[in-house]
Amino acid sequence: MTALLEVEGLTRRFGGLVAVDGLSFSVEAGEIVGLLGPNGSGKTTVLNLLSGALRADAGRVALKGQPIAGKPAHRIARLGIARTFQLVRPLASMSCRDNVLTGLAFGRGGVWGMAARGEA
Secondary structure, three states: OOOOEEEEEEEEEOOEEEEEEEEEEEEOHHHHHHHOOOHHHHOHHHHHHHOOOOOEEEEEEEOOEEEEEOOOOOHHHOOOOOOOOOOOOOOOOOOHHHHHHOOOOOOOOHHHHHHHHHOO
């Protein structure tokens, strides 16, 4: 059986700094996995590589057996891998719900389509 997510030899360099060096792992359906490490160890870089926010210098990433490395972030998100960014200052004039829905504005159905489904 194919793993849900397979990562083999994932590498990313920034100039002379090797941020991710030959990372390999797999995630099976239903499995919960954590990514731990000290500041500067490459955790965010790994998430950026998996989600398409950054391109790898080497390696292979497959979701449900299909290669996704090199695809644009919006296409990878539609396949089921996305990341969020820490927003230190939410939009204070909006409710918590509306702040969350703001992230859906450019997805399929737009904000109001998603909101209508959430209230149905």
